[in-house]
Amino acid sequence: MAKPLFELKDVYFSYMGKFPALCGVNLTIEEGAKVCVIGANGTGKSTILNMLDGLIFAGSGSMKAFDRNITSGVMSEPGFSRVFRKSVGFVFQNPDAQLFCPSVKEDIMFGPLQLGVQLDKIKKGVDIIANRLKINNLLNRQPHQLSIGEKKKVSIACVMAVEPDVFLLDEPTAGLDPATTRDIIDILLEENMAGKTIVxxxxxxxxxxxxxDIAHVLGRNKKIIRSAVPDEILLDCEFLKDNNLVHVHRHMHDGRIHAHPHLHTEHH
Ligand SMILES: Nc1ncnc2c1ncn2[C@@H]1O[C@H](COP(=O)(O)OP(=O)(O)O)[C@@H](O)[C@H]1O
Ligand SMILES: [Mg+2]
Known part of the structure; x- marks a missing residue:
């Protein structure tokens, strides 16, 4: 069995001590794994990613990462925090939270510059990544002028530039057209084939x-209610409906309006 990279044990977390976001989460993520955390709005997906990225800490229970118990104290140890930041890359749901430089190229260079990578190595890396993500034409553009899909690709490029071992991605394809979604999935699959962990x-x-390869489902109770291979979950219509992961569509049938659940797995 692969080595556990992250281990959450009975984790509780509330924002400002009064808005519960995780209520007894147990989750193990192994090195090189490809996992999804799925769940309706507000079930705690982003909170889990924030915790995996060492931005917030378990209120009770524990999170282990890289064989350390992650606390604010551990994350402020300069040595550990540097290794952690180099190892774990987070693509935020909102690319505007990630892009702040005057040009796309500078944004992509920012992470490796902070980590002290040599400039010529960084420049070569930018070209390689821009080719892979097909964003060469955007390098001299201002990030805030880009479309949402372009911004998403640039955010992913920024994280790839740091060459992390673990990619954390919050709704990476939300609002993207099918071709851009395809490009992003292909890149992530390539990274996983190269041994990277993808969450x-x-x-x-x-x-x-x-x-x-495994999907963890967060329920309304803000804990993981099921972990299984994706097909098992995707084919369980009742379960998806109960957990707000399917639409209910209205259609005309024989001149009458008729409502029935409609899987997100079926393309519109
Ligand atoms: N900054 C915040 N302050 C207060 N409550 C928050 C904050 N962020 C998230 N929450 C609450 O925590 C719960 C989990 O949120 P979140 O992790 O964002 O869910 P998801 O990503 O699955 O939509 C929700 O009930 C949400 O209202
Ligand atoms: Mg979210």
Whole structure:
């Protein structure tokens, strides 16, 4: 069995001590794994990713990462925090939270510059990444002028530039067209084939089968209620309906309006 990279044990977390976001989460993520965290809005997906990225800490219970118990104290040890930041890359749901430089190129260079990588190595890396993500034409553009899909690709490029071992992705394909979604999934699958751990939070059921070997479902109770191979979950219509992961659509049948659940896995 692969080595556990992250281990959450009975984790509780509340924002400002009064808004519960995780209520007894147990989750193990192994090195090189490809996993999804799925669940309806507000079930705690982003909170889990924030915790995996060492931005917030378990209120009770514990999170282990890289064989250390992660606390604010451990994350402020300069040595550990540097290794952690180099190892774990987080693509935020909102790319505007990630892009702040005057040009796309500078944004992509920012992470490796902070980590003290040599400039010529960084420049070569930018070209390689821009080719892979097909964003060469955007390098001299201002990030805030880009479309949402372009911004998403640039955010992923920024994280790839740091060459992390673990990619945390919060709704990476939300609002993207099918071709851009395809490009992003292909890049993530390539990274996984190269040994990287990929953790994706999503409620886009279309991508779950490809982007994960195991899917963890968060329920309304803000804990993981099921962990299984994606097909098992995607084929369980009742379970998906109970957990708000399917639409109920209205259609005309024989001149009458008729409502029935409609899987996100079926393309519209
Ligand atoms: N900054 C915040 N302050 C207060 N409550 C928050 C904050 N962020 C999230 N929450 C609450 O925590 C719960 C989990 O949120 P979140 O992790 O964002 O869910 P998801 O990503 O699955 O939509 C929700 O009930 C949400 O209202
Ligand atoms: Mg979220």
């Amino acid at each position: 994706t939070a999503t409620h886009d059921m279309h991508i779950v089968g490809e982007i994960s």
